[in-house]
Amino acid sequence: MRTALVIGTGLVGTSAALALAGRGVTVHLVDHDAGQARTAAALGAGTDEPLEGRADLAIVAVPPAHVAAALAEAMRRGAARAYLDVASVKSGPRRELEAMGCDLAPYIGTHPMAGKERSGPLAATADLFEGRPWVLTPTRDTDTEALNLALELVALCRAVPVVMDAEAHDRAVAMVSHTPQLISSMVAARLEEADETVVRLCGQGIRDVTRIAASDPRMWLEILSANPGPVADVLTGVADDLDETVRALRALQSADEEKRRSGVTGIEDVLKRGNAGRARVPGKHGAAPASYEIVAVLISDQPGELARIFADAGRAGVNIEDVRIEHATGQQAGLVQLMVEPSAAPGLAASLKEHGWSLRQ
Amino acid sequence: MRTALVIGTGLVGTSAALALAGRGVTVHLVDHDAGQARTAAALGAGTDEPLEGRADLAIVAVPPAHVAAALAEAMRRGAARAYLDVASVKSGPRRELEAMGCDLAPYIGTHPMAGKERSGPLAATADLFEGRPWVLTPTRDTDTEALNLALELVALCRAVPVVMDAEAHDRAVAMVSHTPQLISSMVAARLEEADETVVRLCGQGIRDVTRIAASDPRMWLEILSANPGPVADVLTGVADDLDETVRALRALQSADEEKRRSGVTGIEDVLKRGNAGRARVPGKHGAAPASYEIVAVLISDQPGELARIFADAGRAGVNIEDVRIEHATGQQAGLVQLMVEPSAAPGLAASLKEHGWSLRQ
Numbered sequence: 052m053r054t055a056l057v058i059g060t061g062l063v064g065t066s067a068a069l070a071l072a073g074r075g076v077t078v079h080l081v082d083h084d085a086g087q088a089r090t091a092a093a094l095g096a097g098t099d100e101p102l103e104g105r106a107d108l109a110i111v112a113v114p115p116a117h118v119a120a121a122l123a124e125a126m127r128r129g130a131a132r133a134y135l136d137v138a139s140v141k142s143g144p145r146r147e148l149e150a151m152g153c154d155l156a157p158y159i160g161t162h163p164m165a166g167k168e169r170s171g172p173l174a175a176t177a178d179l180f181e182g183r184p185w186v187l188t189p190t191r192d193t194d195t196e197a198l199n200l201a202l203e204l205v206a207l208c209r210a211v212p213v214v215m216d217a218e219a220h221d222r223a224v225a226m227v228s229h230t231p232q233l234i235s236s237m238v239a240a241r242l243e244e245a246d247e248t249v250v251r252l253c254g255q256g257i258r259d260v261t262r263i264a265a266s267d268p269r270m271w272l273e274i275l276s277a278n279p280g281p282v283a284d285v286l287t288g289v290a291d292d293l294d295e296t297v298r299a300l301r302a303l304q305s306a307d308e309e310k311r312r313s314g315v316t317g318i319e320d321v322l323k324r325g326n327a328g329r330a331r332v333p334g335k336h337g338a339a340p341a342s343y344e345i346v347a348v349l350i351s352d353q354p355g356e357l358a359r360i361f362a363d364a365g366r367a368g369v370n371i372e373d374v375r376i377e378h379a380t381g382q383q384a385g386l387v388q389l390m391v392e393p394s395a396a397p398g399l400a401a402s403l404k405e406h407g408w409s410l411r412q
Numbered sequence: 413m414r415t416a417l418v419i420g421t422g423l424v425g426t427s428a429a430l431a432l433a434g435r436g437v438t439v440h441l442v443d444h445d446a447g448q449a450r451t452a453a454a455l456g457a458g459t460d461e462p463l464e465g466r467a468d469l470a471i472v473a474v475p476p477a478h479v480a481a482a483l484a485e486a487m488r489r490g491a492a493r494a495y496l497d498v499a500s501v502k503s504g505p506r507r508e509l510e511a512m513g514c515d516l517a518p519y520i521g522t523h524p525m526a527g528k529e530r531s532g533p534l535a536a537t538a539d540l541f542e543g544r545p546w547v548l549t550p551t552r553d554t555d556t557e558a559l560n561l562a563l564e565l566v567a568l569c570r571a572v573p574v575v576m577d578a579e580a581h582d583r584a585v586a587m588v589s590h591t592p593q594l595i596s597s598m599v600a601a602r603l604e605e606a607d608e609t610v611v612r613l614c615g616q617g618i619r620d621v622t623r624i625a626a627s628d629p630r631m632w633l634e635i636l637s638a639n640p641g642p643v644a645d646v647l648t649g650v651a652d653d654l655d656e657t658v659r660a661l662r663a664l665q666s667a668d669e670e671k672r673r674s675g676v677t678g679i680e681d682v683l684k685r686g687n688a689g690r691a692r693v694p695g696k697h698g699a700a701p702a703s704y705e706i707v708a709v710l711i712s713d714q715p716g717e718l719a720r721i722f723a724d725a726g727r728a729g730v731n732i733e734d735v736r737i738e739h740a741t742g743q744q745a746g747l748v749q750l751m752v753e754p755s756a757a758p759g760l761a762a763s764l765k766e767h768g769w770s771l772r773q
Contacts, residue, residue, distance in 0.1 A: 227610060241689060254589065293650065
């Protein structure tokens with residue numbers, strides 16, 4: 052790939068452009084807001100001068116609702132040898148292009164699984180996609196050239212290509228991203244009208260479950276609007292589990308012994324299936340997070356406390372895989388949970404104790 | 413308080429005993445398994461010699477199903493001036509005691525909001541309750557002496573007393589603890605049968621939402637069995653939201669413009685209520701977690717990388733409020749998110765850059 056045309060210079064478009072430009076590709080930047088394209092160019096993402104002739108690859112990175120139109124327009128102009136989009140939902144754009152009578156051979160739908168809280172070219176970084184899955188959705192009609200240019204883009208962005216069917220992708224993100232978002236919002240919504248005393252009892256569990264409920268509703272409305280069917284299907288599955296669980300809980304209140312037993316079975320079932328599903332969630336390097344051991348250290352709330360812990364851990368030659376900091380209510384002390392490979396835990400614990408840290412067993 | 417009788421020397425009983433013994437209270441330890449009481453005594457939690465005369469306070473820390481019987485038995489013997497239990501659900505034990513014809517004046521139901529993954533006396537620590545809410549549920553019949561002894565226990569354990577009605581407590585934990593647990597299990601359960609490709613697309617959002625789905629089903633079955641009514645009530649509220657949301661998503665697929673608009677309103681509503689509820693979840697020192705700013709730093713996966721970051725942050729005089737480490741799929745690099753007070757973020761970012769760190773904007 053020698054030349055690329057990036058249409059839409061927001062976070063994703065500009066980040067891809069930065070990665071390509073940094074690896075020697077000539078990138079032309081276009082945005083319906085010329086100022087955005089100029090900003091991206093000023094950041095080193097390429098040039099906002101018009102493209103002469105044809106690019107190797109056109110990357111359409113506009114909001115989901117405008118993807119098909121932008122692709123169709125670029126194709127009409129013959130702007131590139133191959134075309135792709137990066138929208139977070141994949142069946143819609145393809146259907147719309149088909150309805151517009153476009154030739155789908157030089158097109159491939161893609162979705163880089165990366166993002167951040169901020170948007171726009173100023174939030175872009177060349178490493179945004181590093182190590183992240185980048186879904187490609189070729190069909191039997193897709194030109195090999197288009198697939199290869201997409202694979203080259205993914206490689207230049209140092210992402211990990213994952214080939215999927217468009218519908219399978221949309222069902223997958225409904226399950227691993229869109230449904231958790233809505234469910235997190237629903238759990239958090241319980242607290243909207245709760246008494247302050249109730250809210251005071253919140254612990255780390257609900258804190259984790261509701262973290263993403265703080266996300267931007269406008270962005271999520273756009274995403275969910277582009278994938279309503281698959282999300283509704285997954286939510287219906289959750290609703291069935293929920294109804295079963297309410298029934299099981301009511302059965303536990305029954306005077307009838309057999310009913311109570313069926314209640315126990317129902318609750319056990321959902322908890323155990325939860326265990327099984329959770330065990331499949333990849334942690335670092337694809338390993339199950341359950342495989343780490345936790346070394347918990349008490350700290351005061353002074354600058355430098357964490358630095359000292361990590362320095363002492365480093366001296367022990369131990370690699371910290373993950374960290375949680377839990378703060379106590381109404382006081383300055385806290386608990387740092389260091390997650391390490393089980394084999395490293397005893398050494399780390401011993402070394403920290405030696406350096407005067409108080410550990411929780 | 414000069415003498416305490418701890419009945420049940422598991423994690424909670426032994427931890428309370430350790431705190432009391434450490435502050436000069438004479439603690440007598442009893443367990444139906446004499447070996448457990450001996451272990452607790454060996455850890456410095458008190459003595460497993462039988463109590464002569466009356467203790468000031470009897471602390472019943474046995475599994476929920478045995479709380480009322482253990483309390484009634486201790487009361488019958490006149491083992492103490494006041495009695496309390498520490499079970500995670502509060503209406504049940506009181507009702508059972510009443511049904512047994514016990515005098516409820518010297519009794520107060522309590523619930524320390526602390527725990528850990530491991531159980532048993534060996535997991536106990538004197539600081540288990542430090543800074544944690546400890547719910548007390550006195551009624552108008554509760555002796556002032558019983559309330560004051562309970563308050564003294566909470567103070568000696570350095571917990572934060574929160575007075576609530578027993579039913580209100582059970583509804584509160586249904587909302588902030590029991591419901592999030594079940595919902596987390598249900599979201600995780602979706603992944604049980606999912607294709608490996610789907611599972612590979614999991615990101616930090618679903619990872620957080622499903623973290624507690626890894627919890628022990630046996631323990632949760634016991635907790636949920638003791639509080640089925642309030643949990644079913646909260647779940648029913650979630651089920652209503654869920655049905656509304658599925659309806660809204662289906663409306664988004666409609667050809668009818670007005671229906672689609674109602675779908676948008678429905679989705680927006682649940683996302684915004686989620687924002688509002690999440691904003692109430694207390695973070696450190698009761699502050700909303702949304703008030704922190706994130707400084708994101710790229711790291712390699714070498715021992716010592718985190719130590720260097722924290723040392724550099726410490727040199728900048730910045731207090732790190734929380735940390736998340738996000739690992740990239742299939743490679744060794746990772747991203748450390750440092751959460752700090754907004755006013756501290758620019759200084760931290762500048763200082764880290766100066767020390768050669770790559771930041772994500």
